[in-house]
Amino acid sequence: MSFLEARRISKSYGDAPILERVDLAVDEGSLVTIVGASGCGKSTFLRILLGQEQATGGEIHVGGEVLAGEPDEGRGIVFQRYSVFPHLTVLGNLMLPDDFEGSRFVGRLFGVKRKAARERAEAMMEKIGLAHAADRYPAQLSGGMQQRLAIGQALLKRPRILLLDEPFGALDPGTRQDMQAMLIDLWRETGMTVFMVTHDIQEAFHLGTRLLVFDKIRHDPQFPAAYGATITYDIPLRGQRQPAREAAEDPAVSAGAADDVRSLPFPAPFERGDEPHA
Amino acid sequence: MRLINQHPSRVWQVALGALPFALAIVAYMIASAIRRADNPQDKLLPSLTSMGEAMYGLAFVADRRTGGFILWSDTLASLERLAIGIAIAAAFAIVFGALIGILPIGRALFSPFVAAFSLIPPITILPILFIVLGLGEAAKIGLVAIGTAPLMIRALAQSVLDIPREEIVKAQTLGATTWQIATRVVFPQLWPKLILAIRLGLVPAWIFLISAEAIASTDGLGYRIFLVRRYLAMDVILPYVVWITLLAYVIDRALALFSRRVFPWAHLTGDAL
Numbered sequence: 300m301s302f303l304e305a306r307r308i309s310k311s312y313g314d315a316p317i318l319e320r321v322d323l324a325v326d327e328g329s330l331v332t333i334v335g336a337s338g339c340g341k342s343t344f345l346r347i348l349l350g351q352e353q354a355t356g357g358e359i360h361v362g363g364e365v366l367a368g369e370p371d372e373g374r375g376i377v378f379q380r381y382s383v384f385p386h387l388t389v390l391g392n393l394m395l396p397d398d399f400e401g402s403r404f405v406g407r408l409f410g411v412k413r414k415a416a417r418e419r420a421e422a423m424m425e426k427i428g429l430a431h432a433a434d435r436y437p438a439q440l441s442g443g444m445q446q447r448l449a450i451g452q453a454l455l456k457r458p459r460i461l462l463l464d465e466p467f468g469a470l471d472p473g474t475r476q477d478m479q480a481m482l483i484d485l486w487r488e489t490g491m492t493v494f495m496v497t498h499d500i501q502e503a504f505h506l507g508t509r510l511l512v513f514d515k516i517r518h519d520p521q522f523p524a525a526y527g528a529t530i531t532y533d534i535p536l537r538g539q540r541q542p543a544r545e546a547a548e549d550p551a552v553s554a555g556a557a558d559d560v561r562s563l564p565f566p567a568p569f570e571r572g573d574e575p576h577a
Numbered sequence: 578m579r580l581i582n583q584h585p586s587r588v589w590q591v592a593l594g595a596l597p598f599a600l601a602i603v604a605y606m607i608a609s610a611i612r613r614a615d616n617p618q619d620k621l622l623p624s625l626t627s628m629g630e631a632m633y634g635l636a637f638v639a640d641r642r643t644g645g646f647i648l649w650s651d652t653l654a655s656l657e658r659l660a661i662g663i664a665i666a667a668a669f670a671i672v673f674g675a676l677i678g679i680l681p682i683g684r685a686l687f688s689p690f691v692a693a694f695s696l697i698p699p700i701t702i703l704p705i706l707f708i709v710l711g712l713g714e715a716a717k718i719g720l721v722a723i724g725t726a727p728l729m730i731r732a733l734a735q736s737v738l739d740i741p742r743e744e745i746v747k748a749q750t751l752g753a754t755t756w757q758i759a760t761r762v763v764f765p766q767l768w769p770k771l772i773l774a775i776r777l778g779l780v781p782a783w784i785f786l787i788s789a790e791a792i793a794s795t796d797g798l799g800y801r802i803f804l805v806r807r808y809l810a811m812d813v814i815l816p817y818v819v820w821i822t823l824l825a826y827v828i829d830r831a832l833a834l835f836s837r838r839v840f841p842w843a844h845l846t847g848d849a850l
Contacts, residue, residue, distance in 0.1 A: 349746070372751070380741075399757050
């Protein structure tokens with residue numbers, strides 16, 4: 300049995316089906332990228348994985364157990380925006396998980412415990428490159444820095460699953476590349492399973508070990524909302540398990556990945572993203 | 578350069594801001610002079626000097642009957658009622674605003690009642706308060722509290738609902754309980770909104786305070802205005818109105834400044850008021 304299994308997941312809002320018959324089995328440590336047209340239900344699927352929304356039908360098992368019906372510490376989340384707390388500084392945001400865990404009623408640590416939490420927060424700040432901005436509030440950070448903070452904050456709980464809902468969608472291309480590199484480093488280091496919804500198909504091919512495409516298989520031109528979406532393509536990718544240079548030097552790996560992509564009915568621009576880097 | 582792109586310098590800003598005030602005062606002085614030229618005993622538009630003399634008497638000459646200084650004792654009495662009334666309303670606003678905003682169950686339970694209650698014209702409750710609480714301080718404070726609480730409760734509940742859902746979900750993934758979400762995520766973001774709600778609530782609060790004092794009181798700014806109205810004492814009424822306005826303005830600015838000092842993070846984006 301796989302680490303995460305979704306069986307015949309469906310979701311509808313009132314009479315409008317969003318998702319239907321979604322089946323999925325994902326191994327631990329995968330980096331699953333999810334693409335699809337706007338409104339195809341990919342973010343809805345992510346929210347169901349998170350527990351923020353409940354599937355109308357079907358069930359999801361993680362590590363053999365039914366997924367909890369509300370968000371919990373096992374699943375980290377980074378949204379496109381509003382993922383950090385505006386009233387706390389960078390340091391405060393990064394100490395918050397320990398505050399929650401160590402102090403049930405006051406929600407704040409004191410003394411030795413506070414010092415330990417501070418050290419952990421500072422180590423994370425170092426890792427995400429925000430050590431120089433410890434006392435700044437999120438509104439004083441750039442978009443890229445805010446998202447780095449959001450990812451760092453989520454990782455402090457060491458979640459087995461990290462969910463990313465278009466995390467880099469609002470960032471400029473240069474920042475986006477840096478963020479992708481940071482995500483890959485953290486993913487390799489922690490071995491967590493990542494689900495990442497993105498609009499950027501190049502990004503999806505480049506980062507993922509697996510690519511899911513959500514789309515509608517049935518279509519009623521008279522009534523476009525008649526059917527929900529499901530996973531229409533499920534593509535294994537080479538991913539970024541090893542540092543890029545080693546992967547490129549391994550002809551078997553890069554050739555295999557390239558074949559996978561070329562055999563699929565996608566327009567040319569998407570393929571370029573998966574070319575091994577020279 | 579287009580008019581839309583012309584920004585006044587700091588000096589000009591102050592000068593332009595002062596201009597309407599100066600014009601209003603000059604217009605008053607002219608109108609007053611015209612009326613007093615007709616009738617030196619005119620009571621409707623007294624001269625600035627006679628207003629100054631009347632206010633000097635109230636502020637710095639001990640009252641023969643009570644031995645107190647009327648302006649200050651009036652001000653103190655009114656501000657005390659205002660402060661207690663607003664404090665009660667704020668307490669209600671925090672508790673019920675948070676319950677309605679944070680908990681879906683709390684919303685279902687209290688939201689319709691608060692919405693209905695807020696539509697009662699508070700002044701119609703005043704006779705009830707006088708009957709139930711007597712003519713003492715409690716009724717006047719009660720009117721201020723009842724007049725402002727529903728508005729503040731709804732403002733705060735909305736502020737909680739305006740906190741992005743993402744933050745609440747994120748807190749849960751960081752292991753927070755409902756109580757911890759309330760105390761570490763919601764309430765800290767609610768305090769600056771409470772100050773804003775108080776600033777909004779102060780506008781109706783002054784109305785209800787003056788009304789209550791006008792009807793049943795033996796001191797207070799509202800009492801004084803309605804007392805001297807019987808003698809057409811515009812030389813007291815007009816300065817009292819200006820004084821009340823000044824108090825309201827200073828309180829409002831002080832609260833705004835307090836919010837900026839204590840909650841700097843809440844004033845980093847937008848926000849001009």
